[in-house]
Amino acid sequence: MNLDIDRIDRKILRELQDDGRIANVDLAKRIGLSPTACLERVKRLTRDGYILGYGARLNPEKLSAGLLVFVEVLLDRTTPEVFERFKLAVTDRPEVQECHLVAGGFDYLVKARVRDMKAYRDFLAGTLLSLPGVRETHTYAVMEEVKESGTIHIPP
Amino acid sequence: MNLDIDRIDRKILRELQDDGRIANVDLAKRIGLSPTACLERVKRLTRDGYILGYGARLNPEKLSAGLLVFVEVLLDRTTPEVFERFKLAVTDRPEVQECHLVAGGFDYLVKARVRDMKAYRDFLAGTLLSLPGVRETHTYAVMEEVKESGTIHIPP
DNA sequence: CATATGGCCGGATTTTATGCGGATTTATGT
DNA sequence: ACATAAATCCGCATAAAATCCGGCCATATG
Missing domain, CATH: 1.10.10.10 (Winged helix-like DNA-binding domain superfamily/Winged helix DNA-binding domain)
Structure with missing residues:
Protein backbone atom coordinates (compact mmCIF):
# COMPACT_ATOMS: atom_id res chain seq x y z
CA MET A 1 0.00 0.00 0.00
CA ASP A 48 2.30 12.42 -4.66
CA GLY A 49 -0.10 13.67 -2.01
CA TYR A 50 1.61 12.52 1.17
CA ILE A 51 2.15 16.09 2.31
CA LEU A 52 -1.06 18.12 2.04
CA GLY A 53 0.25 21.41 3.38
CA TYR A 54 1.74 23.16 6.36
CA GLY A 55 0.25 25.07 9.24
CA ALA A 56 1.14 26.94 12.39
CA ARG A 57 -0.08 25.43 15.65
CA LEU A 58 -1.82 28.21 17.53
CA ASN A 59 -2.69 28.50 21.20
CA PRO A 60 -6.48 28.34 21.66
CA GLU A 61 -6.28 29.70 25.22
CA LYS A 62 -4.77 32.94 24.01
CA LEU A 63 -7.15 33.32 21.09
CA SER A 64 -10.56 33.36 22.74
CA ALA A 65 -11.19 29.71 22.00
CA GLY A 66 -10.51 28.18 25.38
CA LEU A 67 -13.57 25.96 25.56
CA LEU A 68 -13.53 22.73 23.58
CA VAL A 69 -16.82 20.90 23.10
CA PHE A 70 -17.99 17.79 21.33
CA VAL A 71 -21.59 17.60 20.16
CA GLU A 72 -23.40 14.49 19.09
CA VAL A 73 -26.15 15.31 16.63
CA LEU A 74 -29.06 13.08 15.71
CA LEU A 75 -31.02 13.99 12.60
CA ASP A 76 -34.45 13.04 11.39
CA ARG A 77 -33.86 10.42 8.73
CA THR A 78 -36.27 11.98 6.37
CA THR A 79 -34.56 13.45 3.33
CA PRO A 80 -31.02 13.63 1.97
CA GLU A 81 -31.56 17.39 1.87
CA VAL A 82 -31.52 17.47 5.64
CA PHE A 83 -28.08 15.87 5.69
CA GLU A 84 -26.83 18.13 2.96
CA ARG A 85 -28.15 21.21 4.68
CA PHE A 86 -26.48 20.20 7.92
CA LYS A 87 -23.13 19.60 6.27
CA LEU A 88 -23.19 22.97 4.59
CA ALA A 89 -24.14 24.83 7.74
CA VAL A 90 -21.43 23.15 9.75
CA THR A 91 -18.81 23.69 7.09
CA ASP A 92 -18.95 27.45 7.15
CA ARG A 93 -19.23 27.91 10.89
CA PRO A 94 -15.72 28.97 11.88
CA GLU A 95 -15.92 27.60 15.42
CA VAL A 96 -16.41 24.08 14.06
CA GLN A 97 -13.04 22.38 13.79
CA GLU A 98 -14.28 18.98 12.78
CA CYS A 99 -17.50 17.27 11.78
CA HIS A 100 -17.78 13.56 11.11
CA LEU A 101 -20.54 11.32 9.90
CA VAL A 102 -20.34 8.31 12.20
CA ALA A 103 -21.79 4.84 12.36
CA GLY A 104 -23.47 4.08 15.65
CA GLY A 105 -25.94 5.69 17.98
CA PHE A 106 -26.05 9.14 16.40
CA ASP A 107 -25.34 10.76 13.07
CA TYR A 108 -22.78 13.52 13.33
CA LEU A 109 -20.02 14.22 15.78
CA VAL A 110 -19.01 17.88 15.88
CA LYS A 111 -15.88 19.27 17.48
CA ALA A 112 -15.96 23.00 18.14
CA ARG A 113 -13.86 25.58 19.92
CA VAL A 114 -15.59 28.55 21.46
CA ARG A 115 -14.72 31.33 23.85
CA ASP A 116 -16.83 30.17 26.81
CA MET A 117 -20.10 28.55 27.80
CA LYS A 118 -22.09 31.58 26.78
CA ALA A 119 -20.57 31.48 23.32
CA TYR A 120 -21.37 27.80 23.16
CA ARG A 121 -25.00 28.35 24.03
CA ASP A 122 -25.24 30.89 21.23
CA PHE A 123 -23.63 28.43 18.84
CA LEU A 124 -25.92 25.58 19.89
CA ALA A 125 -29.13 27.58 19.74
CA GLY A 126 -28.19 29.85 16.87
CA THR A 127 -26.64 27.29 14.55
CA LEU A 128 -27.23 23.65 15.43
CA LEU A 129 -30.70 23.73 16.91
CA SER A 130 -32.02 26.18 14.36
CA LEU A 131 -31.25 23.79 11.51
CA PRO A 132 -34.17 21.81 10.09
CA GLY A 133 -34.17 18.12 10.90
CA VAL A 134 -32.05 18.22 14.04
CA ARG A 135 -33.85 15.87 16.38
CA GLU A 136 -31.47 15.66 19.30
CA THR A 137 -28.05 16.81 20.48
CA HIS A 138 -25.76 15.79 23.32
CA THR A 139 -23.02 18.13 24.42
CA TYR A 140 -19.77 17.12 26.06
CA ALA A 141 -17.58 19.88 27.38
CA VAL A 142 -13.91 19.05 27.66
CA MET A 143 -12.50 19.50 31.15
CA GLU A 144 -8.95 18.43 30.40
CA GLU A 145 -7.13 17.83 27.15
CA VAL A 146 -5.10 14.78 28.03
CA LYS A 147 -3.60 14.45 24.58
CA GLU A 148 -3.88 16.63 21.52
CA SER A 149 -1.07 15.59 19.24
CA GLY A 150 -2.96 15.51 15.98
CA THR A 151 -0.01 13.69 14.50
CA ILE A 152 -0.26 10.59 12.39
CA HIS A 153 1.91 7.74 13.49
CA ILE A 154 4.45 6.76 10.87
CA PRO A 155 6.03 3.35 11.52
CA PRO A 156 9.82 3.15 11.17
CA MET B 1 -8.30 39.50 26.93
CA ASP B 48 4.42 35.28 23.75
CA GLY B 49 2.96 31.84 23.16
CA TYR B 50 0.44 32.54 20.41
CA ILE B 51 2.34 30.37 17.96
CA LEU B 52 3.18 27.00 19.48
CA GLY B 53 4.94 25.48 16.50
CA TYR B 54 4.57 24.36 12.92
CA GLY B 55 3.64 21.08 11.34
CA ALA B 56 3.09 19.40 8.01
CA ARG B 57 -0.43 18.18 7.30
CA LEU B 58 -0.10 14.59 6.17
CA ASN B 59 -2.53 12.40 4.26
CA PRO B 60 -3.87 9.63 6.52
CA GLU B 61 -5.19 7.60 3.59
CA LYS B 62 -1.72 7.21 2.15
CA LEU B 63 -0.11 6.41 5.46
CA SER B 64 -1.99 3.35 6.62
CA ALA B 65 -4.25 5.34 8.90
CA GLY B 66 -7.39 5.47 6.82
CA LEU B 67 -9.83 4.51 9.55
CA LEU B 68 -10.81 7.22 12.01
CA VAL B 69 -12.59 6.14 15.18
CA PHE B 70 -13.92 7.83 18.27
CA VAL B 71 -14.16 5.84 21.48
CA GLU B 72 -16.11 6.80 24.54
CA VAL B 73 -14.57 5.28 27.64
CA LEU B 74 -16.27 4.89 31.00
CA LEU B 75 -14.05 4.13 33.97
CA ASP B 76 -14.78 2.69 37.39
CA ARG B 77 -14.76 5.68 39.70
CA THR B 78 -12.66 3.93 42.22
CA THR B 79 -9.19 5.40 42.52
CA PRO B 80 -7.29 8.32 41.00
CA GLU B 81 -4.69 5.74 40.03
CA VAL B 82 -7.11 4.31 37.50
CA PHE B 83 -7.43 7.68 35.81
CA GLU B 84 -3.71 8.26 35.91
CA ARG B 85 -2.99 4.85 34.49
CA PHE B 86 -5.43 5.41 31.68
CA LYS B 87 -3.95 8.77 30.76
CA LEU B 88 -0.46 7.36 30.63
CA ALA B 89 -1.46 4.40 28.50
CA VAL B 90 -3.32 6.57 26.05
CA THR B 91 -0.53 9.12 25.86
CA ASP B 92 2.06 6.76 24.49
CA ARG B 93 -0.15 4.89 22.06
CA PRO B 94 0.82 6.37 18.71
CA GLU B 95 -2.55 5.70 17.06
CA VAL B 96 -4.27 7.97 19.60
CA GLN B 97 -4.47 11.48 18.18
CA GLU B 98 -6.52 13.00 20.95
CA CYS B 99 -7.86 12.11 24.36
CA HIS B 100 -10.12 14.36 26.37
CA LEU B 101 -11.59 14.18 29.84
CA VAL B 102 -15.19 15.23 29.32
CA ALA B 103 -18.13 16.22 31.48
CA GLY B 104 -21.25 14.23 30.73
CA GLY B 105 -22.24 10.64 30.24
CA PHE B 106 -18.77 9.12 30.06
CA ASP B 107 -15.25 9.92 31.15
CA TYR B 108 -12.84 9.98 28.23
CA LEU B 109 -13.29 10.60 24.57
CA VAL B 110 -10.52 9.11 22.46
CA LYS B 111 -9.82 9.90 18.83
CA ALA B 112 -7.61 7.39 17.06
CA ARG B 113 -6.46 6.68 13.53
CA VAL B 114 -5.77 3.10 12.57
CA ARG B 115 -5.18 1.15 9.38
CA ASP B 116 -8.45 -0.76 9.31
CA MET B 117 -11.05 -2.52 11.43
CA LYS B 118 -8.70 -5.33 12.26
CA ALA B 119 -6.13 -2.87 13.55
CA TYR B 120 -8.84 -1.20 15.55
CA ARG B 121 -9.91 -4.45 17.18
CA ASP B 122 -6.31 -5.06 18.19
CA PHE B 123 -6.09 -1.56 19.62
CA LEU B 124 -9.36 -1.89 21.51
CA ALA B 125 -8.64 -5.30 22.96
CA GLY B 126 -4.88 -4.89 23.35
CA THR B 127 -4.81 -1.38 24.80
CA LEU B 128 -8.12 0.01 25.99
CA LEU B 129 -9.89 -3.06 27.29
CA SER B 130 -6.79 -4.49 28.88
CA LEU B 131 -6.43 -1.46 31.14
CA PRO B 132 -7.62 -1.82 34.73
CA GLY B 133 -10.77 0.09 35.60
CA VAL B 134 -12.23 0.33 32.11
CA ARG B 135 -15.89 -0.45 32.66
CA GLU B 136 -17.38 0.28 29.28
CA THR B 137 -16.51 1.58 25.82
CA HIS B 138 -18.56 2.75 22.85
CA THR B 139 -16.96 2.89 19.45
CA TYR B 140 -17.97 5.19 16.62
CA ALA B 141 -16.34 4.60 13.27
CA VAL B 142 -16.22 7.60 10.99
CA MET B 143 -17.85 7.02 7.62
CA GLU B 144 -17.25 10.45 6.17
CA GLU B 145 -15.09 13.33 7.33
CA VAL B 146 -17.35 16.26 6.56
CA LYS B 147 -14.93 18.82 7.93
CA GLU B 148 -11.42 18.50 9.27
CA SER B 149 -9.99 21.96 9.33
CA GLY B 150 -8.34 21.91 12.72
CA THR B 151 -7.95 25.65 12.42
CA ILE B 152 -8.82 28.11 15.11
CA HIS B 153 -11.05 30.95 14.06
CA ILE B 154 -9.41 34.33 14.47
CA PRO B 155 -11.87 37.24 14.32
CA PRO B 156 -10.88 40.20 12.13
C1' DC C 1 9.99 70.94 25.62
C1' DA C 2 13.41 67.42 25.75
C1' DT C 3 14.00 62.74 25.88
C1' DA C 4 12.89 57.96 25.79
C1' DT C 5 10.46 54.11 23.66
C1' DG C 6 8.52 51.28 20.14
C1' DG C 7 7.67 50.14 15.57
C1' DC C 8 9.02 50.59 10.94
C1' DC C 9 12.07 50.90 6.88
C1' DG C 10 16.13 50.12 3.60
C1' DG C 11 20.56 48.40 2.77
C1' DA C 12 24.41 45.04 3.80
C1' DT C 13 25.65 40.37 5.05
C1' DT C 14 24.92 35.70 6.04
C1' DT C 15 22.21 31.71 5.23
C1' DT C 16 19.14 28.98 2.46
C1' DA C 17 16.75 27.41 -1.73
C1' DT C 18 17.10 25.97 -6.22
C1' DG C 19 18.78 24.84 -10.86
C1' DC C 20 22.20 22.12 -13.47
C1' DG C 21 25.59 18.66 -14.94
C1' DG C 22 27.46 14.45 -14.09
C1' DA C 23 28.28 10.03 -11.48
C1' DT C 24 26.17 5.88 -9.50
C1' DT C 25 22.64 2.78 -8.68
C1' DT C 26 18.35 0.39 -9.85
C1' DA C 27 14.83 -1.23 -12.85
C1' DT C 28 13.46 -3.03 -17.44
C1' DG C 29 13.33 -5.33 -21.65
C1' DT C 30 15.70 -8.19 -25.07
C1' DA D 1 23.90 -11.42 -19.39
C1' DC D 2 23.71 -7.05 -21.62
C1' DA D 3 22.17 -2.62 -22.95
C1' DT D 4 19.16 1.02 -22.09
C1' DA D 5 16.26 3.91 -19.35
C1' DA D 6 14.94 5.90 -15.06
C1' DA D 7 15.74 7.27 -10.51
C1' DT D 8 18.68 9.08 -7.02
C1' DC D 9 22.46 11.08 -5.40
C1' DC D 10 26.14 14.72 -4.99
C1' DG D 11 28.72 19.26 -5.49
C1' DC D 12 28.87 23.60 -7.36
C1' DA D 13 26.94 28.07 -8.94
C1' DT D 14 23.39 31.34 -8.65
C1' DA D 15 19.08 33.28 -7.09
C1' DA D 16 16.33 34.21 -3.15
C1' DA D 17 15.37 34.69 1.67
C1' DA D 18 16.54 35.47 6.47
C1' DT D 19 18.77 38.25 9.56
C1' DC D 20 21.49 42.06 11.37
C1' DC D 21 22.21 47.03 11.87
C1' DG D 22 21.59 51.89 11.74
C1' DG D 23 18.49 55.47 11.19
C1' DC D 24 13.77 57.62 10.84
C1' DC D 25 9.30 58.83 12.62
C1' DA D 26 5.46 58.79 15.83
C1' DT D 27 3.84 58.52 20.32
C1' DA D 28 4.39 58.60 25.08
C1' DT D 29 6.60 60.45 29.36
C1' DG D 30 8.68 63.29 32.76
Missing part, protein backbone atom coordinates in the same frame (compact mmCIF):
# COMPACT_ATOMS: atom_id res chain seq x y z
CA ASN A 2 2.49 2.64 1.07
CA LEU A 3 5.60 0.83 -0.02
CA ASP A 4 6.31 3.41 -2.66
CA ILE A 5 7.95 5.34 0.12
CA ASP A 6 11.02 4.10 1.96
CA ARG A 7 12.51 4.53 5.40
CA ILE A 8 14.05 7.89 4.50
CA ASP A 9 10.75 9.24 3.22
CA ARG A 10 9.05 8.24 6.43
CA LYS A 11 11.77 9.92 8.46
CA ILE A 12 11.23 13.09 6.44
CA LEU A 13 7.49 12.94 7.05
CA ARG A 14 8.01 12.48 10.77
CA GLU A 15 10.37 15.43 10.96
CA LEU A 16 8.12 17.70 8.92
CA GLN A 17 5.06 16.73 10.90
CA ASP A 18 6.91 17.66 14.06
CA ASP A 19 8.49 20.85 12.72
CA GLY A 20 6.99 22.00 9.46
CA ARG A 21 9.25 25.02 9.25
CA ILE A 22 12.58 23.28 9.57
CA ALA A 23 15.07 24.55 7.00
CA ASN A 24 15.78 22.09 4.23
CA VAL A 25 19.49 22.23 5.08
CA ASP A 26 18.80 21.13 8.64
CA LEU A 27 16.31 18.50 7.56
CA ALA A 28 18.91 17.11 5.18
CA LYS A 29 21.47 17.00 7.96
CA ARG A 30 19.10 15.11 10.25
CA ILE A 31 18.24 12.43 7.78
CA GLY A 32 21.75 12.18 6.39
CA LEU A 33 21.31 13.38 2.84
CA SER A 34 22.46 16.32 0.76
CA PRO A 35 20.09 19.31 0.73
CA THR A 36 19.41 18.77 -2.95
CA ALA A 37 18.41 15.13 -2.61
CA CYS A 38 16.36 15.96 0.45
CA LEU A 39 14.44 18.74 -1.26
CA GLU A 40 13.83 16.43 -4.18
CA ARG A 41 12.15 13.94 -1.86
CA VAL A 42 10.03 16.55 -0.14
CA LYS A 43 8.81 17.74 -3.53
CA ARG A 44 7.98 14.22 -4.59
CA LEU A 45 6.14 13.53 -1.33
CA THR A 46 4.14 16.69 -1.89
CA ARG A 47 3.43 15.94 -5.53
CA ASN B 2 -6.33 39.17 23.72
CA LEU B 3 -6.07 42.81 22.93
CA ASP B 4 -2.32 42.78 23.27
CA ILE B 5 -2.40 41.71 19.63
CA ASP B 6 -3.77 43.94 16.91
CA ARG B 7 -5.42 43.45 13.55
CA ILE B 8 -2.08 42.88 11.82
CA ASP B 9 -1.06 40.22 14.30
CA ARG B 10 -4.31 38.40 13.74
CA LYS B 11 -3.82 38.57 10.02
CA ILE B 12 -0.36 37.07 10.45
CA LEU B 13 -1.77 34.27 12.58
CA ARG B 14 -4.44 33.51 10.02
CA GLU B 15 -1.92 33.36 7.23
CA LEU B 16 0.50 31.19 9.16
CA GLN B 17 -2.23 28.83 10.26
CA ASP B 18 -3.23 28.39 6.65
CA ASP B 19 0.30 28.12 5.25
CA GLY B 20 2.94 27.59 7.89
CA ARG B 21 5.73 27.50 5.36
CA ILE B 22 5.06 30.79 3.62
CA ALA B 23 8.26 32.76 3.15
CA ASN B 24 8.55 35.76 5.41
CA VAL B 25 8.97 37.97 2.36
CA ASP B 26 5.65 36.83 0.94
CA LEU B 27 3.91 37.02 4.29
CA ALA B 28 5.14 40.60 4.63
CA LYS B 29 3.81 41.41 1.17
CA ARG B 30 0.39 40.00 2.02
CA ILE B 31 -0.07 41.93 5.20
CA GLY B 32 1.51 45.08 3.82
CA LEU B 33 4.62 45.36 5.94
CA SER B 34 8.36 45.22 5.36
CA PRO B 35 9.95 41.78 5.84
CA THR B 36 11.85 43.06 8.85
CA ALA B 37 8.81 44.35 10.69
CA CYS B 38 6.87 41.23 9.80
CA LEU B 39 9.55 38.89 11.10
CA GLU B 40 9.70 40.92 14.28
CA ARG B 41 6.01 40.34 14.85
CA VAL B 42 6.19 36.62 14.14
CA LYS B 43 9.00 36.33 16.67
CA ARG B 44 7.01 38.21 19.25
CA LEU B 45 3.91 36.10 18.63
CA THR B 46 6.04 33.01 19.11
CA ARG B 47 7.77 34.32 22.21
